[in-house]
Amino acid sequence: MEFSELEQQRVDKIHQMREAGIEPYPTRVERTHSIMAARAQFEESEGEAEAAPIQATLTGRMRSLRAMGKIVFSHIEDATGTVQLFLRINDIGEESFKQSREFFNIGDHIQASGVMFRTRTGEISLRVQSCKMLAKSILTLPAAKNVEGEDGEVVQHATLSDPEVRYRQGYADLAVNPDVRELFRVRAGVVQSLRDFLNERDFLEVETPILQPIYGGAAARPFVTHHNQLHQDLFLRISFELYLKRLLVGGLDRVYEIGRDFRNEGVSFKHNPEFTQLEFYMAYADYLQIMEVTEQMVSTVAQKTLGTHIIQFDEHEIDLTPPWKRIELRQGLIDVVGIDIDEHQTAESLQAAMTAKGLKAKPGSPRGKLIDAMMGDYLEPSFIQPTFLYDYPRDISPLAKSKPGDPQTVERFEGFIGGMELCNAFTELNDPLDQESRFLELGRTYEDGDEEKNPMDEDYLRAMSYGMPPCGGFGIGVDRLVMLLTNRRSIREVILFPHLRERDRGEE
RNA sequence: GGCCCAUUAGCUCAAUUUGGCAGAGCAGCUGACUCUUAAUCAGCGUGUUGAGGGUUCGAGUCCCCCAUGGGUCACCA
Incomplete structure (x- = not known):
């Protein structure tokens, strides 16, 4: 490690402490109260006439330091709160006082024992009788x-x-930044609430493979890795879907998984290469029932973590109270871009219509991709209040079941909030013969080199051939849900250690 | 990947317009101070101005190039 002059001063202090017989990183720690508990106990005792003094040993990181001659005021902070320390030369002795002044810096972790009291200005404080260093800091934390x-x-x-x-x-x-700590507490609460919600409804939490020999369940490019001993390439999963539905074949009627998906694609304010997904599958349900579960789930999570159904996102006040607005995809496109996709059954026809309207249309795209692009460009950003867009074209939804009497359309919906896609669900296709022809269809639609092409998953077809109960399936981006509930505009704000490009270290 | 913007002390930022000794606040160091909380008072600037090259008597500033970040477009369930 190389140190700046400022940092070198701290390193010197570490050496000086050891010379003085003080260990800057001691092994043993004592603590009788969290800061919050000590404060609470003291406040309670204040109400009693003959209360015994509250003796406490507290630990925390030093956040402020005000030394004035023979007394020192300092604030320490632990996970539960902050409290002021009051060090007086009369209380701790000349030698100890001198060492404290010499060796303690903002950012250090320390331990302090004493009696809780109020200063003349009324602040709850610890009158310190003894204190010790727990961990010396070298790099300076910015003190707000x-x-x-x-x-x-x-x-x-x-x-x-x-x-x-x-x-x-x-x-x-x-x-x-305390608000960052609070954000990740909210995030943990969101995940916990999601689990509670599903557990209460008899869903079973499961864990399925992240390393997969065949990827699928979404249209995305995968990360590739390799198993040395087996001489086998493996893919990091892009979704959980195909494994979770196998479990329904196995008789687990309601399953869910919360975990990481990996997609080898561009990063943006709403895309991180790895992100947290929740998927659940519910036997004997269709997409209409899943819509209701979705509304209930998201509004319940908001209620439990924020105490309200009304959230603030960007400049918008968003009301998550069910029921949410429902718009048929075809009708939405008619209303907003003026194109009826039913009148354009081929990619060429649709492309021509889009060009005629002055919409950008990537030449050579399959029909479904054109529809998807129109939806993303013109509908998605306008869905600020919770909205379900439903009934999607068959060719971009190879795992969804057709609408009765309308083979070109599948029972699928996506949920949007704050102009962002949040979740995706459908009545699952459980006809193995139809599923096989869908896979074959896809194989023809996409070029061989297109990595979004879903490879044929023979084992999945075999599982389905044993008989998969009719079911509804659902997936939601947990990071995006957290963004909404914490009013953050970048997915990086809600992910611990978001991926960044590696710093060039060639010159070191 | 294209385009635009940014990168200066540990942190937050000036100085860039018009090339002319690189500066503040916080924190840090030295000293004073026994109830402060923006402590106060007296001192101290701690720097490869993201890296490299160029123009110039002289570059933080102008030019080229590279790196990283942010925005945007492309891409993207």
Whole structure:
């Protein structure tokens, strides 16, 4: 490690401490209360006439330091809160006081024992009788501080804001920005609420392979890896779908999985190469029932984690209360772009209609992709309030069941909130012969080199041939849900250690 | 991948317009101060201005190139 002069001073202190017989990174720690518990116990005792003093040993990171002659004020912070320490030379002794002043810096983890009391200004504090270093910091954490300038303007100093540092050094971001810590508590609450919701409805949580010999269940390019001993290429999964539906064949009627998907595609404010997905499959249900479950699930999660169905996202106030708006895809496109996809059964015809309307249409795209592109460009951004878009073209939905009496359309819906696609669901195709022909259809539609082409999964077809119960399936991007519930516009804000390009270290 | 913007002290930012000694606040260091919380007071600037090259008497500033980040377009269930 190379240190700046500032950092070298801290390293020198570490050596000086050891010379003075003080271990800067001791092995044993004592702690009698969390900071929150000590504060609560003290406040309770204040109400009693003859309460015994609250003796406490607290631990935390030093966040502020105000030394004035023979007393020192400092705030320490643990996961539960902050409390002021009051160090007085009379209480801890001259030698100990001197060492504290010499060796303690903002950012250090320390342990302090003493009695809870209130200062003259009324702040709950710990009158320290003894203290010790738990872990010396070398790099300085920015200490957020608000200072009023000469012109009366309040300037906030030294809060970490460079996005590159915040993402690359998430630990520093968390240490310095309390709202980031709070965000990940909300995230954990969201995941917990999702689990609770499904568990209460008799869903079984399962774990299926991440390393897969054949990828599928979505139109996306995979990451490829290799098993050395087996001499076999493997793919990181792009969805859980095909494995979870095998479980329905096996008699697990309601299953779900929360885990990581990997897609080898562009990154953006709403795409990270790895992201957290929830998928569930529910036997003896169709997509209409799944819509109802979806509304209930998302609004329940919001209620449990935020205490409300009304969320603020960007400039929008969004009401998650069921039922959500439902728009048929075909009708939505008629209303917004003025094209009836039913009148254009071939890619060529649709392409011509789009060009005539002045819409951009990538030449040579299959019909389904053109429809999908129109939907993404013109419908998706306008769906701020929760909206289900339903009934999709068959050729972009190879795993969904056709609508009765309308073989070109499948029972599929996507849910949108805040102008973002949030979830995707359908009545699952359970006819193995139809499924096989869908796979073959796809093989013809996509070029051989197109990695989005779903490879034929023979084992999946075999499973389905044993008889898969009619079911509804559902997938939701958990990161995007967290973005909505925490009002963050970038997926990187809600992921710990989001992927960034590797720094060029060639010169070191 | 294309285009635009950014990168200056540990952190947040000036100085770039018109090339002329690289500066503040916070934190840090030295000293004073026994109830502060923006502590206060007196001092100290700690830097390969993202990397490399060029123009120039002189470059943080202008030019080229590279890297990283952000935005946007392309791409993308």
